[in-house]
Amino acid sequence: METPAMTSVRMTALVCAAGVGARMGLDRPKQYLRLGSRTMLEHTVHAIASVERVDDVVVVVSAEDAYVDEAAAHFPAKARVLKVGGATRAETVQNGIAAAGWPADAWVLVHDAARPCLRAAEVDHLIDEVLGDDAVAGGILALPMTDTVKRTDERRRILETVPRKDLWRAATPQLFRAGVLSEALSAAQAAGAELTDEASAVEHLGLAVKVVSGRPTNLKVTHPGDERIAGLILGDAAVMPIRVGQGYDSHRLVEGRPLILGGIEIPFEKGLDGHSDADVLLHAVTDAVLGAAALGDIGRHFPPSDPKWKGADSGKLLEAVVRLAKEKGWSVVNADATLVCERPKIAPHAEKMRGNVARLLGVSPEVVNLKAKTNEKMDDVGREAGMMAHAVVLMCRM
Structure with missing residues (x-):
């Protein structure tokens, strides 16, 4: 259970993303390698931002980063980019803390951009362990050493077997107060200390750092092939999920109303009867979007019993539904619709x-198809008593 002291602290996060990942042998920094529908960096930022107690996430990249703007368009609202990365990890973290504008007593979770498989539960465990121990200046996620460890010479010949008792493999996030970490990094760099993580800088100050057991799944993507393992761990989040939605609508033709189809008024002696503008085509497309995003149907969102939808522009309704789908992470890939009527042409x-229709869906007209059919004088549509429309929309996870 959280104490009042725990709930009142400021909890932030800093994602180190200024490196180039040369060991991966890619044509771009490894954090922009795609794992399914997202880049590795996007997965990482979403993972650390999913921790409810974290209220601000800064992603620190180099000033020359040419890829971050595209990735940042898909970051959660609590994340922001700072182009202040340094030549070393220590400089990147120090510059990021300075540019973030956090108070010295704010807690900072420093996390590797190349660890996309982090779980919120791991971070919560780290926070609880550190904030619950007044004797430590911070803590890190780590894994107990389970393999036999060998020390070798420069020719890779074994010199000794190192006892693995009390040995840990350091991971991230690493949690310290902003002021303490900034001071530690400055002091360690001034002393010429070799720093491979934030904890080593705090240790250099003589402060206690706690190790908190994490999960083996929080791996760091370092070498070619690691991204495949990360993809397996991420599961559905690392594939390009697609969904198909199907929509149908029909309306009677009556005199005294304009005929609106696809958001366009078409000259005709009759119009479609309905609570809104009765645009049968847009209603079918709207229901298809709702279906693909598993958001119910048009009647649930815009009930005909509600007076505020009287005479509503169906284009506005479709735009609203597309926004709802995007909020759930779904984007339109293409749409195919069939309008069934005898007249007009x-x-x-x-x-x-x-x-x-393409404009309302937020896509190019090249991925929208529209067909018109008659019912060959059969049934009420064939006898010009009404019109109907069918639509199929394909959506993918953004």
């Missing part, structure tokens, strides 16, 4: 309708 208006 749709062909003269088809391209304008297609363009408008």
Whole structure:
């Protein structure tokens, strides 16, 4: 259980993303390697941002980073980018703390950009262990050494077997107060100390650092092939999830109303009857988007019993639904719709309708298809008593 002291502290996070990852042999920094629908950096930022107690996440990259802006478009709202990365990890962390504007007593979780498989539960465990121990200046996630450890000479010949008792493999996040960490990094660098993580700098000050057991799944992607293991750990989050939604709608034709199809008013002696503007085509597309995003149907969001939707522009409804789907992480890939009516002729208006549907979906007209069919004089649609539309929308995880 959290104490009042725990809930009142400021908890932040700093993601180190200024490195180039030369050992991966890629044409770009390894943090921009794609693991399914997201870059590794996006997975990492989402992972650390998922910790509820963290209220601010800064991603520190080099000033020359040409890839971060595209990735940052998919960061959660609590994350921001600082282009103040240094020549070393220590400089990057120190510059990031200085630029973030955090108070000295704020806690900072420093995390590797190349650890995308972090779980929020691990971070919560680290926070609880550190904040619950007044004798330590901070703590790190680590793994107990389970393999037999050998020390070798420069020719890789074994000199000795190192006892593994009390040996740990340091990981991240590493948690310290901003002021303490900044002071430790400055002092260690001034002394010429070799720093491979934040804990080593704090140790240099003579302060106690706690080791908190983490999970083996919080691996660091370092060598070619590691990204495949990370993808397996991430599971569904590391693949390109796709969903298909199907929509259908129909309305009666009546006199005295304009005919709105695909958001376009079409000259005709009758219009479609309905609570809104009764755009049968956009209603079908809207339901298809809702179906793909598992958000119910158009009637749930815009009930015909609600007076505020009286005469509503169906284009506005579709735009609202697309926004809802994006909030859940889904983006339109393509749409295919079929309008069924005897009259009027749709062909003269088809391209304008297609363009408008594409605009409302936020995609190129090249990925929207519109077909018009008659019912060969069969049933009520064939007898011009009404119209109907079918739509299929493919969406993918952003």
